[in-house]
Amino acid sequence: MNHSLLTVFPLFLVLIAGHSCSRTEHQFHGPEASFLNISEQRQGWIAVSISPFDGSKDTLDIRHPVSRIIAMSTSYVGFLDALGCDSVICGVSGVNYVSSPELRSRSVADVGYEANPDYEKIMALHPDVLLTYQVSGAKSQFLSKLKALGIPVFILHEHLESNPLARASYIRFFGALTGRMHEADSVLEAVSSDYVALADSVSKNMGERRKVLMNIPYDDAWFIPGENNYLSCLVRDAGGEVLGGKPGQETSSSIFIETAYSLSKEADLWLNVGWCQSLEQLLGINPLFGNMLTNIQNNAAARGHDRNSVVWNDNLRLNPSGGNDFWESGVVRPDLMLRDLVGIFGDGGGNETYYRVLR
Numbered sequence: 001m002n003h004s005l006l007t008v009f010p011l012f013l014v015l016i017a018g019h020s021c022s023r024t025e026h027q028f029h030g031p032e033a034s035f036l037n038i039s040e041q042r043q044g045w046i047a048v049s050i051s052p053f054d055g056s057k058d059t060l061d062i063r064h065p066v067s068r069i070i071a072m073s074t075s076y077v078g079f080l081d082a083l084g085c086d087s088v089i090c091g092v093s094g095v096n097y098v099s100s101p102e103l104r105s106r107s108v109a110d111v112g113y114e115a116n117p118d119y120e121k122i123m124a125l126h127p128d129v130l131l132t133y134q135v136s137g138a139k140s141q142f143l144s145k146l147k148a149l150g151i152p153v154f155i156l157h158e159h160l161e162s163n164p165l166a167r168a169s170y171i172r173f174f175g176a177l178t179g180r181m182h183e184a185d186s187v188l189e190a191v192s193s194d195y196v197a198l199a200d201s202v203s204k205n206m207g208e209r210r211k212v213l214m215n216i217p218y219d220d221a222w223f224i225p226g227e228n229n230y231l232s233c234l235v236r237d238a239g240g241e242v243l244g245g246k247p248g249q250e251t252s253s254s255i256f257i258e259t260a261y262s263l264s265k266e267a268d269l270w271l272n273v274g275w276c277q278s279l280e281q282l283l284g285i286n287p288l289f290g291n292m293l294t295n296i297q298n299n300a301a302a303r304g305h306d307r308n309s310v311v312w313n314d315n316l317r318l319n320p321s322g323g324n325d326f327w328e329s330g331v332v333r334p335d336l337m338l339r340d341l342v343g344i345f346g347d348g349g350g351n352e353t354y355y356r357v358l359r
Contacts, residue, residue, distance in 0.1 A: 053137030
């Protein structure tokens with residue numbers, strides 16, 4: 001690898017060089033990312049990723065556009081696809097779950113998952129950088145091994161950003177990485193303008209908020225996103241309220257199914273119901289779900305909403321292997337996610353991008 005092209009090194013080197021750097025002005029006026037800083041320097045860009053777990057920082061010195069990226073998350077595919085440059089992806093984790101038809105049509109290598117990676121294949125691909133993520137602060141054997149092998153790695157935490165526009169702003173990192181910052185700023189400005197305008201319109205015309213029950217049990221645990229969670233933010237901006245979310249909390253917390261049943265007595269919508277594509281599938285999971293659905297339908301009808309359009313899932317765009325574009329292109333397009341929810345809360349516009357109604 002040519003280290004003059006792109007270099008990963010400790011933060012103290014960045015601090016030395018940082019005095020000559022100036023931040024590029026752009027048109028995005030939404031919330032900035034909490035876990036990523038990007039600044040311009042004479043020879044390119046410097047990206048600093050900040051761990052939400054322990055505050056540690058990784059740094060990437062981008063001196064020239066890269067041509068070979070290994071992407072360990074499908075959301076990175078979404079960002080690169082939005083910039084029209086997913087051709088730089090030489091390897092992915094779980095190629096069968098990628099939604100992008102362009103990428104699936106190419107012979108992109110599958111490098112496995114962090115729990116069972118193909119190190120030989122990763123080395124043979126000669127990536128300029130391998131992009132990955134963390135779900136905890138625990139030291140990763142995968143990252144340690146890659147470092148020992150001399151593979152350049154950069155860790156992103158966009159999946160932990162609580163604001164949809166802050167998460168979408170990571171497109172600027174991919175713009176810096178591929179030499180398409182102008183295109184990245186253009187996409188981000190259009191997305192943020194659309195999102196803010198729609199959210200403002202909802203706020204100005206706010207009636208009674210839709211009461212939303214989220215999710216179904218996963219391994220016997222029913223998770224409800226906290227009040228400040230990414231999904232809770234989307235629901236709130238669309239004119240809804242996630243029931244049972246802990247105030248001031250970004251992470252999800254688990255509840256008992258009995259608690260979910262109690263929440264169904266307040267709810268008039270049920271969103272994001274796992275893998276289900278029909279009410280028959282949903283009701284077959286647990287006998288209690290029939291009573292919960294009746295509660296929600298009755299509440300919707302009493303509040304003047306369509307009782308037959310109360311269960312919606314975010315899996316309209318599934319690929320044949322079950323990969324969900326909601327977590328690929330949707331990360332870049334929270335404005336389309338919001339538009340879906342606004343339509344759903346108004347009893348469905350019939351032109352959703354990511355959501356399907358279950359009947």
